[in-house]
Amino acid sequence: MLDALFSPVRIGALDLPNRVVMAPLTRARATPNNVPTELMARYYAQRADCGLIVSEACAVDPLGMGWYRVPGIWTDEMAAGWRKVTDAVHAAGGRIVLQLWHMGRLVLPEYLGGELPVGPSAIAGEGETMAPPGPDYKGGFLPMKPYVVPREMTQADIDRVIAAYGAGARRAMAAGFDGVEIHGANGYIIDQFLQSKTNVRTDKYGGSLENRTRLLSEIVAAVAKEVPADRIGLRISPTSERKGMGDENPGALAERIGAICGEAGLAYVHLIEPIASGFVDKPEHPVMVNLRARFHGAVIQNGSFDAASADAFIAGNQADAISFGRPYIANPDLVTRMREGQPLAAANFDFAYVGEERGYTDYPRAG
């Protein structure tokens, strides 16, 4: 049982002992100055028996950071904090890549000293997000504020984002990561350029599919100058409409992205394409087939999988590995529990995005 899920696989330069990937999970346990902590090292080491850990999203530039206590990678101090994490994961026998992140239009001005966030076009995200706490904050839930209309990016703004991804990738490798994952999903800056609803630019970064994927191509090239391509992955969610996203033709977009990743020789594409609605909706028209028509590297699929469905997808050659997000919150020993058919613990989401040890490193192993 579950032979496919627990079979080894080579993804680019990485040898995975099994095909269970820990999906990136923002947990907001860095310092208020965005430096990774010992506590984070313990949390990741607890989960190191999976095939590959994708770190929580990590900001490459203060202008792209809009969430209290998320980690960054734009200073040497942050890289030194990450070194504790990579050392702990490697000592526990695991592998970990850093997810490189820029939130673009989804950063509240409160994080930017009152300045507007940047985005491809002056179109606000839909919904609200957590604002930073005031000086008398004692822990607990943060105030929610609606997204604002961003400032349309100039060429200089675009150049800064590309350079920040390159610099972040360089620091990630110096901090001991096994590779990097470019965050091109979930309505953040790359996705904002990719999808037609959020990118109405009339310059070479907007309009045609070629133009909307230009920022992605340039970021991939900048990162590939710092990291061997077979240690780079890309995460995408072309069918997700969360936070006001939308594309006129997600299948065509997935094909074009597949071609870019294929030409660059990336290790993997990490596709959020849920098999049931949950964190994001199950798409009416899945795009895995479009992606794989043009990309022949490994594909990691994500979204509402359990052990049986993950095993079936891998056995059926529909994906090379499966990532698990929410199950990893309360099950540090998810690999063992799935392998032994033990029940999974339920997560307490009150501590998902805020807090200290509680609801983070204190979930027990089964038995």
Ligand SMILES: Cc1cc2nc3c(=O)[nH]c(=O)nc-3n(C[C@H](O)[C@H](O)[C@H](O)COP(=O)(O)O)c2cc1C
């Ligand atoms: C608490 C939480 C934090 C998340 N943080 C990130 C993140 O930092 N980067 C990212 O790409 N996705 C993030 N996601 C999305 C997950 O990686 C994953 O796509 C989602 O949970 C669906 O997978 P699942 O059904 O296995 O939970 C987050 C999800 C949750 C629940």
